[in-house]
Amino acid sequence: MSPRLVGAEQVIARCQQLARFSEDSAGTRRTFLSPPMREVHREITAWLQALGATVRIDAAGNLRGYYAGKPSAAPRLLIGSHLDTVPNAGAYDGVLGVVIAVALLAALDGEKLPFAIEVVGFSEEEGVRFGEPFIGSRALVGRLDDGLLNRQDANGIPVRQAIKDFGLAPKEIPEARLETNTLAYLEFHIEQGPVLEAAARPLGAVEAIAGQSRLKLTFLGRSNHAGTTPMHLRHDAVAAAAEWISAVEHLAQNVPGLVATVGKVEAKPGATNVIAGEVLLTLDVRHSSDKVRVRAVDDLIRKSEEIADRRGLKVHQGVMLDQAAVAMDPFLVSQIEEAIRQAGCEPHRMVSGAGHDAMILAEQIPAAMIFLRTPGGISHDPAESVAVEDVEKAIECGVHLLHHLASSPEFLKRT
Numbered sequence: 001m002s003p004r005l006v007g008a009e010q011v012i013a014r015c016q017q018l019a020r021f022s023e024d025s026a027g028t029r030r031t032f033l034s035p036p037m038r039e040v041h042r043e044i045t046a047w048l049q050a051l052g053a054t055v056r057i058d059a060a061g062n063l064r065g066y067y068a069g070k071p072s073a074a075p076r077l078l079i080g081s082h083l084d085t086v087p088n089a090g091a092y093d094g095v096l097g098v099v100i101a102v103a104l105l106a107a108l109d110g111e112k113l114p115f116a117i118e119v120v121g122f123s124e125e126e127g128v129r130f131g132e133p134f135i136g137s138r139a140l141v142g143r144l145d146d147g148l149l150n151r152q153d154a155n156g157i158p159v160r161q162a163i164k165d166f167g168l169a170p171k172e173i174p175e176a177r178l179e180t181n182t183l184a185y186l187e188f189h190i191e192q193g194p195v196l197e198a199a200a201r202p203l204g205a206v207e208a209i210a211g212q213s214r215l216k217l218t219f220l221g222r223s224n225h226a227g228t229t230p231m232h233l234r235h236d237a238v239a240a241a242a243e244w245i246s247a248v249e250h251l252a253q254n255v256p257g258l259v260a261t262v263g264k265v266e267a268k269p270g271a272t273n274v275i276a277g278e279v280l281l282t283l284d285v286r287h288s289s290d291k292v293r294v295r296a297v298d299d300l301i302r303k304s305e306e307i308a309d310r311r312g313l314k315v316h317q318g319v320m321l322d323q324a325a326v327a328m329d330p331f332l333v334s335q336i337e338e339a340i341r342q343a344g345c346e347p348h349r350m351v352s353g354a355g356h357d358a359m360i361l362a363e364q365i366p367a368a369m370i371f372l373r374t375p376g377g378i379s380h381d382p383a384e385s386v387a388v389e390d391v392e393k394a395i396e397c398g399v400h401l402l403h404h405l406a407s408s409p410e411f412l413k414r415t
């Protein structure tokens, strides 16, 4: 093995090393441009420079490592993921995709491809510090706008100031945009769910990122005494909400691929001996088909009205988010499947229920993702893990994929 090669065990060790750069001493928490991000940048920069890449941190705080192609004016392929984390995070969500990208450069062992490879470590994907995700990738597609730059964290610090505090210049954000000769974006990421494990497949080819609807609902009934109000004279908002929550679960169980969740329930006044007069609920609905998702949301709204009517209550609904599904590039998806096969695995086509940077990049360039099986489906938790054999397969798949793309006239003529 060439001394430059980075094996699966080293990839895992590097992820664990980066997990120690944290805002919290007890666990991993690394939000947008927090001090430990500087240490992460320093480590990854050293790894990339040792492979002959040139590294810069763009004005949105994204790490950009450029490994030249041949000829020097060759177009570029982006490979990356995010470097920020949720609070009390695991070591692999996001970071693994960047570390695998470095391992792929290492595997080239100095070979130049007909495209340059730019390794991208996004500064922000999770939305923890500013309550708004994808700050890093939005800069690449030119959507890091004033509205977002003025958004403040819990301490009243705007994104713009956080960028300055890190020693970067907000006025240079336009220079973070994608070069016009960018061919595509690839992202390796842990699945963060149980699907690949249940299918006994190490790797998945993501064909779409699910669209999402988020709503707020309020059932308005009448508060009254729990002891003196007979059952037939009640307008119980909790009972109405409970009936509706069951309907949400029932619908999702009967529509293939649909997931629907009521994640928050708040009853008022919230006392043991008082019939609740008001219940606030949230609804989260996801599907790879926008048509199926929108129909499900319409059905559930109708159902809430029917339940409210029958029980003599009122119901209000408010839409908080209506985000369309994003298809991954079909050519890249089929190339990924082929590369997974060549690595000796049966590929598994799947939909990502979670949002990812790939969905932002897909606004402007072909994008695709490769998922790695996640033991127990556990993520956003210190117990998050990945099997060394699966990382090995991911690297193998990545190397095949790079070589396929390098010899594909269809791919190379895409800029």
Ligand SMILES: [Zn+2]
Residues within 6 Å of the ligand: 082, 093, 094, 125, 189
């Ligand atoms: Zn992630």
